[in-house]
Amino acid sequence: MRVGILGGGQLGRMIALAGHPLGVTCTVLDPADDCCAAQVCRHIRGDFDGDYAALYELVQASDVITYEFENVPVETARWLAERLPVYPPPRALEVCQDRVTEKSFLQSLGVPTPPFAAVETRGEFDAALADIGLPAVLKTRRFGYDGKGQAVLRTPADAEAAWERLSGRPLILEGFVGFDRELSLIAVRDAAGDMVTYPLIENWHVEGILHRSLAPAAGVSDELYELAVTHAERILAELNYVGVLTVEWFQRGDELLVNELAPRVHNSGHWTIEAAETSQFENHLRAVCGYPLGCAAATRHAAMYNFIGRIPAVAHVLGEPNAHLHRYGKADRPGRKVGHVTVCDAEPPELTRLDGEFARD
Ligand code: AMP
Numbered sequence: 001m002r003v004g005i006l007g008g009g010q011l012g013r014m015i016a017l018a019g020h021p022l023g024v025t026c027t028v029l030d031p032a033d034d035c036c037a038a039q040v041c042r043h044i045r046g047d048f049d050g051d052y053a054a055l056y057e058l059v060q061a062s063d064v065i066t067y068e069f070e071n072v073p074v075e076t077a078r079w080l081a082e083r084l085p086v087y088p089p090p091r092a093l094e095v096c097q098d099r100v101t102e103k104s105f106l107q108s109l110g111v112p113t114p115p116f117a118a119v120e121t122r123g124e125f126d127a128a129l130a131d132i133g134l135p136a137v138l139k140t141r142r143f144g145y146d147g148k149g150q151a152v153l154r155t156p157a158d159a160e161a162a163w164e165r166l167s168g169r170p171l172i173l174e175g176f177v178g179f180d181r182e183l184s185l186i187a188v189r190d191a192a193g194d195m196v197t198y199p200l201i202e203n204w205h206v207e208g209i210l211h212r213s214l215a216p217a218a219g220v221s222d223e224l225y226e227l228a229v230t231h232a233e234r235i236l237a238e239l240n241y242v243g244v245l246t247v248e249w250f251q252r253g254d255e256l257l258v259n260e261l262a263p264r265v266h267n268s269g270h271w272t273i274e275a276a277e278t279s280q281f282e283n284h285l286r287a288v289c290g291y292p293l294g295c296a297a298a299t300r301h302a303a304m305y306n307f308i309g310r311i312p313a314v315a316h317v318l319g320e321p322n323a324h325l326h327r328y329g330k331a332d333r334p335g336r337k338v339g340h341v342t343v344c345d346a347e348p349p350e351l352t353r354l355d356g357e358f359a360r361d
Helices: 010-022 052-060 074-081 090-096 099-108 122-132 156-166 222-238 280-289 314-318 349-355
Strands: 002-006 025-030 042-045 064-067 116-119 136-140 150-153 171-175 181-189 195-197 201-206 209-215 243-252 255-262 301-308 323-327 337-345
Touching: 002 010, 002 052, 002 280, 010 025, 010 280, 025 052, 042 052, 052 074, 064 074, 064 280, 074 090, 090 099, 090 255, 099 116, 099 171, 099 255, 116 122, 122 136, 122 156, 122 171, 136 156, 150 156, 181 222, 181 280, 195 222, 209 349, 222 243, 222 255, 243 280, 301 349, 314 323
Parallel strands: 002 025, 002 064, 025 042
Antiparallel strands: 116 171, 136 150, 136 171, 181 195, 181 201, 181 243, 201 209, 209 301, 243 255, 301 337, 323 337
16 A cells, blocks of 8 residues: 655654555655655655645555644645545544634533633633633634744733734633643554544643653543543544544543544654554555554553654663664754654553653753
8 A cells, every 4th residue: 555644754764664564655745845744754845734745646656645743734734635545534623723623522422621712812812701701721723833823821911911912813722721730642543434542641731742642541440531532533423433533532530521633643652652562653554555553552651751842862772671762863953743752561660660760851
């Protein structure tokens, strides 16, 4: 099978690497000459928006098309879908690209989210503040990632400052959730509607960027896992989804609220390469290629640390027993994800001792 991937970042790179043993050949489309997936598979240089010569070349090189980031223009995905199967379906992009559309969709399915309101004018902002109250979070509806384009409002002065900074584009005001922890669920669905789910993952963000994931998350009751899986099943079925979808949750007691959906493989699932029976990348390929899905059970415990800005000394990382280093082949740059390490262990509690070892910049 030949898989075309929109986007040539580290997620595309890890999908392509997972394809090699299966004989699945990937081609990425990306505007950057030096996109990091180009080091491991064929790269077509082109824009995602309206570059039909490049898109046509991708069609010629592929049997099925997928994507590694959620800001692919929906028009592009629809254009491609007239020519080849596109998985996940373009509707998933449409729903997930806009935080208000996404939360309204979840609400329509009975899946809990923080309280929210669409905000465009000052009047709507004031009304939303009065309704939702402080603390709250003001975010751009579109193109926000890794905590960019958002502000936490604790006081009326914060609200003024955030309005100054973010107004002028469509926004969402969300109630601030005093969560116990953040979890994610990675689910994979095939075209026949069969779904497998990985164990819940516990994620720790620093300044809006994922710093560490622990998997399987400790202290997850059967009821909590069932709740996450039931909601995910509803979401994937409604979208007629094929591929990996990640649900990011806030856990508050025995309650789960969705923070956001990612219609793609996810940073919090990198540990599945070494510590699950089948990695998220392989399972995504299996789903989009129409192959049977692989078992998603964890084979051991794992802690995954992102390297932001720079990679620590390689010998230092590899000196840690059961450490698996992934360098993305990107130049160092502040705030950029340039690699990660997954440390595996038979025992869970020891893993957080590495927090000091692999601190970010
Ligand atoms: P996001 O880009 O929406 O995933 O937000 C990045 C991070 O900001 C999340 O992982 C949370 O740690 C925090 N955050 C976002 N929205 C909220 C919220 N409504 N309540 C509390 N924390 C939030």
